[in-house]
Amino acid sequence: MITAPAPVKETKNYLNAQTGLKSWLLTGDHKRIAVMYLIVVTAFFALGGVFASLIRLELATPAGDLMESNQYNKVFTMHGVLMVFFFLIPSIPATLGNFLIPLMIGAKDLAFPKINLLSWYIYMLGGVFTLYVLLTGGVDTGWTFYTPFSTSYSNGYVVAAGLGIFINGFSAILTGLNFIVTIHRMRAPGLTWFRLPLFVWAHYATSAIMILGTPVVAVTLFLLVLERGLHIGFFDPAYGGDPVLFQHLFWFYSHPAVYIMILPSMGVISEVISTFSSKKPFGYTFIAFSSVAIAVFGFLVWGHHLFVAGQSIYAGLVFSILSYVVAIPSAIKVFNWAATMYKGRVRLETPMLYALGFIGLFTVGGLTGIFLSSLGMDVHLTDTYFVVAHFHYVMVGGALLGYLAGLHFWWPKIFGRMYSQVWSKVSAALVFVGFNLTFFPQFLLGYMGMPRRYHVYPPEFQVFNVLSSAGASVLALGLILPAIYLTWSLKHGAIASANPWGATGLEWQTSSPPISENFEVTPVVTTEAYDYSTVPQEVVHVG
Amino acid sequence: MASQVVPHEEVVTLKHHFANDEQQLDASTIGMWVFLVTEIMFFGGLFLAYFAYRQAYPAAFASASNKTNLWLGAANTTVLICSSLTMAMAVHSASLGKRTLLVLFLILTLILGGVFLGVKAYEYHDKWVHHEVPGAHFDCEGCDDAGHAPLFFSLYFGMTGLHATHMLVGFVILSIIIVQASRGKFTAKWYTPVEMFGLYWHFVDIVWIFLFPLLYLIDRSHTGLK
Amino acid sequence: MSDHNEQHHIVPIRVYIAVFLTLIAMTWVTAYVSTVDLGRLNIFVALSIAIFKASLVILFFMHVKYGTKLTKMIVLAGLYWLLLLLFIAMADLWTRGWMGVPGR
Numbered sequence: 042m043i044t045a046p047a048p049v050k051e052t053k054n055y056l057n058a059q060t061g062l063k064s065w066l067l068t069g070d071h072k073r074i075a076v077m078y079l080i081v082v083t084a085f086f087a088l089g090g091v092f093a094s095l096i097r098l099e100l101a102t103p104a105g106d107l108m109e110s111n112q113y114n115k116v117f118t119m120h121g122v123l124m125v126f127f128f129l130i131p132s133i134p135a136t137l138g139n140f141l142i143p144l145m146i147g148a149k150d151l152a153f154p155k156i157n158l159l160s161w162y163i164y165m166l167g168g169v170f171t172l173y174v175l176l177t178g179g180v181d182t183g184w185t186f187y188t189p190f191s192t193s194y195s196n197g198y199v200v201a202a203g204l205g206i207f208i209n210g211f212s213a214i215l216t217g218l219n220f221i222v223t224i225h226r227m228r229a230p231g232l233t234w235f236r237l238p239l240f241v242w243a244h245y246a247t248s249a250i251m252i253l254g255t256p257v258v259a260v261t262l263f264l265l266v267l268e269r270g271l272h273i274g275f276f277d278p279a280y281g282g283d284p285v286l287f288q289h290l291f292w293f294y295s296h297p298a299v300y301i302m303i304l305p306s307m308g309v310i311s312e313v314i315s316t317f318s319s320k321k322p323f324g325y326t327f328i329a330f331s332s333v334a335i336a337v338f339g340f341l342v343w344g345h346h347l348f349v350a351g352q353s354i355y356a357g358l359v360f361s362i363l364s365y366v367v368a369i370p371s372a373i374k375v376f377n378w379a380a381t382m383y384k385g386r387v388r389l390e391t392p393m394l395y396a397l398g399f400i401g402l403f404t405v406g407g408l409t410g411i412f413l414s415s416l417g418m419d420v421h422l423t424d425t426y427f428v429v430a431h432f433h434y435v436m437v438g439g440a441l442l443g444y445l446a447g448l449h450f451w452w453p454k455i456f457g458r459m460y461s462q463v464w465s466k467v468s469a470a471l472v473f474v475g476f477n478l479t480f481f482p483q484f485l486l487g488y489m490g491m492p493r494r495y496h497v498y499p500p501e502f503q504v505f506n507v508l509s510s511a512g513a514s515v516l517a518l519g520l521i522l523p524a525i526y527l528t529w530s531l532k533h534g535a536i537a538s539a540n541p542w543g544a545t546g547l548e549w550q551t552s553s554p555p556i557s558e559n560f561e562v563t564p565v566v567t568t569e570a571y572d573y574s575t576v577p578q579e580v581v582h583v584g
Numbered sequence: 585m586a587s588q589v590v591p592h593e594e595v596v597t598l599k600h601h602f603a604n605d606e607q608q609l610d611a612s613t614i615g616m617w618v619f620l621v622t623e624i625m626f627f628g629g630l631f632l633a634y635f636a637y638r639q640a641y642p643a644a645f646a647s648a649s650n651k652t653n654l655w656l657g658a659a660n661t662t663v664l665i666c667s668s669l670t671m672a673m674a675v676h677s678a679s680l681g682k683r684t685l686l687v688l689f690l691i692l693t694l695i696l697g698g699v700f701l702g703v704k705a706y707e708y709h710d711k712w713v714h715h716e717v718p719g720a721h722f723d724c725e726g727c728d729d730a731g732h733a734p735l736f737f738s739l740y741f742g743m744t745g746l747h748a749t750h751m752l753v754g755f756v757i758l759s760i761i762i763v764q765a766s767r768g769k770f771t772a773k774w775y776t777p778v779e780m781f782g783l784y785w786h787f788v789d790i791v792w793i794f795l796f797p798l799l800y801l802i803d804r805s806h807t808g809l810k
Numbered sequence: 811m812s813d814h815n816e817q818h819h820i821v822p823i824r825v826y827i828a829v830f831l832t833l834i835a836m837t838w839v840t841a842y843v844s845t846v847d848l849g850r851l852n853i854f855v856a857l858s859i860a861i862f863k864a865s866l867v868i869l870f871f872m873h874v875k876y877g878t879k880l881t882k883m884i885v886l887a888g889l890y891w892l893l894l895l896l897f898i899a900m901a902d903l904w905t906r907g908w909m910g911v912p913g914r
Contacts, residue, residue: 149601152611214622222615225880226607253891256622260629264742273718273738275633280718281644281732286636289899290629340894344902354909356902563603610878617881621888628892632899639903658841662834669830672821672871679820786871790864797840797856805847 054457054554069154070557074161075140076455081165082136083524085127090517092120097479097513100506105497113496114181115197119174121184126206127168129440130298133305134251135164135216137447138244140455142220144548144555145238147229147564152222160215167209174198174205183494185295186262188276188287192269200270203262210259213301217251220244229547231566235329238546238570239315239322242329243308246336250297250304253340258294261287285351292343300339302436303403304332306443307374310396313446314378316544317393318385321571324377331370338367348419357416364414371407375400390542391465395446398473402438406431409484424494427487430480438476445472445523452527453541457554458534464526471519478512543576597774609776616780620787623750627791630743634798637735644729646803648736651716651724653707657800660703661792667696668789675782681772683765690762690778693785697755704748708741717741740799747795750788757781819876829870836863 055072065073095116099107108116139157143150151157174180180197182190191199224245264275274280276287315322322328344352344360378400387393409431413419422428453459482505491502498506540549551560568575602608638645674689715723718734718741727733761781764770770778840859844852869875874885
């Protein structure tokens with residue numbers, strides 16, 4: 042399944058310390074587990090991407106000429122399930138977070154290495170269930186599994202899909218648990234909370250959401266499975282239940298889950314912006330606390346998904362106001378990033394290009410979120426392409442671009458090789474252009490009234506849909522490129538130095554790739570984070 | 585920095601990535617409590633469903649709740665509290681390094697847990713015989729608002745079933761710990777698994793402390809203690 | 811390493827026994843009170859007793875009273891989030907009937 046890349050140096054590192062498949066599958070090393078996550082997460086992303094392509098292909102014409110309604114339902118459901126639960130949620134925490142948190146805090150490993158490995162196997166088990174659903178005929182409920190459709194009327198494999206996500210949830214819970222304990226108890230001597238990199242703060246907030254939210258969706262899906270499998274009534278009005286209760290329980294997790302996806306990205310962006318401006322982040326404490334604020338406020342707004350579901354209008358008003366509040370910590374971050382770059386020595390390396398893309402697209406995604414959180418506006422826009430465009434701006438423009446920025450930023454650290462600077466910049470440009478071309482027209486489509494989740498639409502919507510599908514192909518190209526040049530770099534890339542970007546942070550003080558124990562000697566921290574005076578200013582880039 | 589501690593036995597209890605015993609124990613304790621928080625939220629979803637439907641259909645819940653056996657419920661609560669005491673005593677014995685007492689208290693905990701599950705199984709059987717299990721055979725004699733009475737039993741089985749599942753998991757882990765304890769794996773210096781399992785067991789007890797009044801004790805004033 | 815045992819606060823056995831007896835007594839009190847018609851107060855009494863019992867278990871059997879600040883914070887965070895879930899969702903159900911549904 043995986044073979045270690047050719048030895049980078051003569052010296053031992055975590056990649057060549059042991060060899061053989063078994064040494065990977067039974068490893069306790071957080072760095073190896075992160076690489077294993079990277080591989081499977083990428084595979085699920087590719088699979089989710091295939092479904093996305095099918096959707097865009099079908100929507101290129103107004104008629105339903107590629108698939109039937111039922112097939113289309115299954116395609117967009119699988120796209121959502123794979124992307125949300127198997128890519129976006131684990132993407133940054135389980136790969137970059139897993140790899141970097143112990144390094145950033147000067148620890149030898151996460152607090153519970155065996156639980157870390159267990160979380161990978163649980164993720165795989167959840168994946169197996171989902172692939173089983175995929176191969177046996179799919180599920181057609183949408184990724185939200187709303188009752189009573191999912192429990193009484195759907196003819197898809199709801200039980201298996203529900204169990205797959207139920208199981209997958211525990212891998213996120215275990216990852217979050219491990220991070221919280223590690224950040225509390227494994228910091229190097231002298232590394233106080235306010236000397237932590239912002240990436241660690243972001244992951245602490247993310248972990249809190251994983252811990253507090255995921256169990257609720259787990260029990261919700263458990264009840265769903267009971268209702269569908271054993272006809273024990275919980276939500277279906279036919280059994281006396283209340284379907285809106287399902288939506289409450291579902292969104293209590295699934296709205297904060299949006300912040301599970303975006304907060305780690307914001308952590309990445311804070312690191313990247315600071316490094317490539319060679320400046321301490323403006324308003325460090327504000328950025329740090331805004332992560333915590335987003336995690337806390339994120340739990341108070343879930344009802345904005347229920348505005349037209351039959352929720353009480355009074356609850357709707359309160360949820361609407363609270364939803365505006367989340368914009369404040371998000372805006373604090375954006376302003377602070379901009380201020381960090383101001384008068385900084387900005388270098389437009391690939392990670393920085395992705396980070397700048399992130400800021401622009403996330404801002405658009407965030408601002409259109411304000412439209413949707415206003416109660417009256419939302420009645421008009423609910424379940425239209427406006428919503429689809431909004432959350433893709435946040436999820437793809439935000440979470441995915443942050444993931445790509447982080448992957449490009451720490452790739453030299455993870456594998457000890459540099460990738461092609463030219464091709465990576467081409468890819469960043471293609472992703473940015475392709476993404477906007479894909480999703481901006483969808484705002485207009487949604488505003489004009491095109492509903493989501495239909496594969497046949499009136500001909501007057503075709504122009505924008507064709508633009509969107511064309512953009513999707515550009516985006517796909519932009520995403521296939523990294524898969525090629527990054528893989529190529531594993532064997533042929535120039536050898537990376539310990540600190541190729543001139544960054545601060547403990548992870549850059551050990552070798553690239555790090556040794557199995559992370560550091561030769563446990564580091565002692567004596568300075569604030571982001572002290573660029575300690576970094577040599579003449580940084581030479583290789584590759 | 586990293587000092588290796590080798591206790592009197594040859595077992596090395598300090599894992600390589602921790603600096604010292606204190607850090608390791610702290611990590612386990614925090615980790616266990618964080619896990620229990622996830623458990624709180626896990627049961628929380630069911631509690632929300634319970635409160636939502638109880639306030640929507642009070643008559644159905646009251647009459648359906650009266651179908652449960654108050655005496656068995658109260659007795660089982662007592663059994664579970666006893667098992668919490670023996671568990672606390674087991675941890676206490678472990679901290680003093682008293683191996684025989686530790687094993688004794690752990691076995692007592694296991695027995696009491698078994699009694700609880702036995703009574704629960706009897707109650708489930710009783711519900712089955714009286715057609716009080718939601719589904720095609722449901723027929724709650726004398727229930728008000730019969731259309732919504734199944735919801736109470738859905739929640740009854742969902743909540744007590746999930747609780748019993750936790751007891752069963754605890755049963756398995758406890759059996760392993762008993763074997764380890766009798767082999768002398770734990771010392772006054774290191775008995776983290778006993779301590780962590782104790783936290784889990786008490787948590788399961790707490791869930792039942794809430795389930796008992798919520799499921800057995802709704803509107804008993806008309807039927808009295810029977 | 812020498813300070814290892816200081817992390818384990820040894821609770822005297824009489825504390826355990828006192829807590830245990832209170833828990834048993836409260837169990838039968840709550841069972842008895844449920845048979846007295848207090849109207850809507852019944853559920854509040856039942857829940858108050860349950861919260862009291864749970865607090866005893868958490869503080870003494872689970873040693874939170876003798877634990878670190880962090881442990882206390884984690885416990886409180888868990889309870890706080892549980893209340894968020896219960897109260898915010900119930901707020902919808904409590905107010906849903908205040909305004910009629912158009913067309914019904």
